[in-house]
Amino acid sequence: MNYSIALRTLVRKEVFRFIRIWPQTLLPPAITTALYFLIFGKLIGDRIGTINGATYMDYIVPGIILMSVISHSYANVVSSFYSTKFQRNIEELLVAPVPNWVILGGYVSGGIIRGLLVGLVVALISLLFADIAVNNALIALSVAVLTATLFALAGFINAVLAESFDDISIIPNFVLTPLSYLGGVFYSVEMLPGIWQTISKGNPILYMINAFRYGLIGVTDVNIQLAYIITGGFIVTLTLFSLFLLHKGIGIKN
């Protein structure tokens, strides 16, 4: 059995899905982030000065790019897979000889591609406001890919366990958005008072944003190796948990 064909089919279907609805998937982040750059970076940022030697605009660009990657890789998988469950299209995959890793790989790949594509759109818009000389492209790219993978996996788990459309909006609204904003997108964690610094360092998104910021502008609040270890650890854990859910048929089989 040639599983690569099934995987390609699923990835292509997922990519076509979000491209077909580009006004919902690609356009909004372009507008939202342009406003972020304009209001926070340009209007307010000019009065803030520099953080760790970087202008405020340069400082917030990596965080806003990665925040877009996080939210869109998650949103793509959670909405697509939950709709697939809701409309019972999932039966097309369950009936066919498609192994669980292909189902997971197909949906997660779709999420990664959308996350990175949105990240690219936001990065291109940022060029209108900031002039960034990339510090380490390999680190920036690898952190973006790993972050997209992690949140695509998280979106998949959310979709598998969700029993209603309300369930797929709870995590993005009440967990992801606060963690992203408190993950050092707009400020350095060193600006926080002691206890809040310690609490912030329990937020995994802080490590990803800072590692990505290091890749783009060479500034970070965290150890880069630790950021890779944390991200990798989460990816392995969430992958195993996703495969367990699929194996048991939780949320998708009676």
Place this chain on the structure above:
Amino acid sequence: MNALSIRNLRKTYNNGFEALKGINLDVEEGDFFALLGPNGAGKSTAIGIISSLINESSGSVSIFGHDLKTDRARAKSCLGLVPQEVNFNQFDTVKSIVFNQAGYYGTPRKLALQRTEQCLKQMDLWDKRDTVSRRLSGGMKRRVMIARAMVHAPKLLILDEPTAGVDIEIRRAMWKMMQDVNQQGTTIILTTHYLEEAESLCRNIAIIDQGLIVENTDMASLLARLHIDHFVLDLAEPIAKVPYIPGYQIERVADKVLNVAVPKEIGLNQFFSQLSALNIKVISLKNKSNRLEQLFMDLIESKPAGAKQ
């Protein structure tokens, strides 16, 4: 070789409901097999397990000799499923639904395109290939599901109430299509509430009730067990009262219409002789009810204590 073998299959849902109580079933290669049962009897659960949509509690299923647990990919490759309800993405085009399904079965792109075209033409849907599926009529949506189930050329096709809710013309066309597919060598398992459909299409039959197989035989043997035929007579003249003819149950439906129950051992000759003697002229005669329906009701109304497991 058996296209399908089920051994001691049981399913108990989380709420404690025992949908299948250890059924055994064999369907031979090339057969056109009817799986019947009232709502809630367990047939959808059985089909769900065969097609990997439901996890069994215990027991085994093998498709063309491939065990669904230990040789899952090969077993699934042999199977095509047409579910009861529309379950494709309503925003996808007809062609992409069928083409993608071929991809899930590992069919290379060029062959998948050929098979997609072939199946859509066979279902008379080729001119709708670029139509978004939600814009199709109910009958067309069912045909899309049949095309999708056939795109990987399965050896066993399960049709779960494929003609439910479609008009007579489409139903007849679908019967013809199913017969053609079967004649080309595909084994078909059909569930339906139209017992006339099962009677005219299927060679073998199993009836499932309360999670047990209560009958599993060939259609001809089952129908031979029917002791009474029911007929409707259209009369030339109105009659004032129901004639009495010993051995027959006669009911007046209208002035010129009678229902009559005819025991097989007596037959119709004697009945017509008596009618002639009473000077009652019959214009036409037709079978009142579907014969299988009568047997079906008899079987499921009797307690399945002696059910065939």
